[in-house]
Amino acid sequence: MKKLDAHNQWLSAEEFCRGQLHSIPEFDVAAHYYDHRIGWPELIKSLRSLRGINIFDAQKEALQNDKWRTWVIRRINNDPACAKQAKAHIRQWGAAALIALPSVASNQYGQHDATP
Numbered sequence: 001m002k003k004l005d006a007h008n009q010w011l012s013a014e015e016f017c018r019g020q021l022h023s024i025p026e027f028d029v030a031a032h033y034y035d036h037r038i039g040w041p042e043l044i045k046s047l048r049s050l051r052g053i054n055i056f057d058a059q060k061e062a063l064q065n066d067k068w069r070t071w072v073i074r075r076i077n078n079d080p081a082c083a084k085q086a087k088a089h090i091r092q093w094g095a096a097a098l099i100a101l102p103s104v105a106s107n108q109y110g111q112h113d114a115t116p
Helices: 013-018 029-035 040-051 055-062 066-078 080-096
Strands: 002-004 010-012
Touching: 029 040, 029 066, 040 055, 040 066, 066 080
Parallel strands: none
Antiparallel strands: 002 010
16 A cells, blocks of 8 residues: 655555655644554563654553544453553553553443553
């Protein structure tokens, strides 16, 4: 799949993902990565590189996207390893944590509800 860049030149999908468009503040990197099924680790690495920010700030920016926030919540609710990482994140960051696990035991499906 080819896309046009800011100068109306054709780019491959890979070139587009790595291209100069990511440096434009209005370009929603998180939405682009989600829509093209590029994974969470790649998104965080790209945000860190493109914005010159740390992991915490990259995750914070990524979680501002509703689709990624929903994806993260589902992962925490359905993957024990993700739930364990979420709990470690909360222990490390306390009140500044990017997510919260409510003290209510479970939802109607018997799963814990995580909220960013």
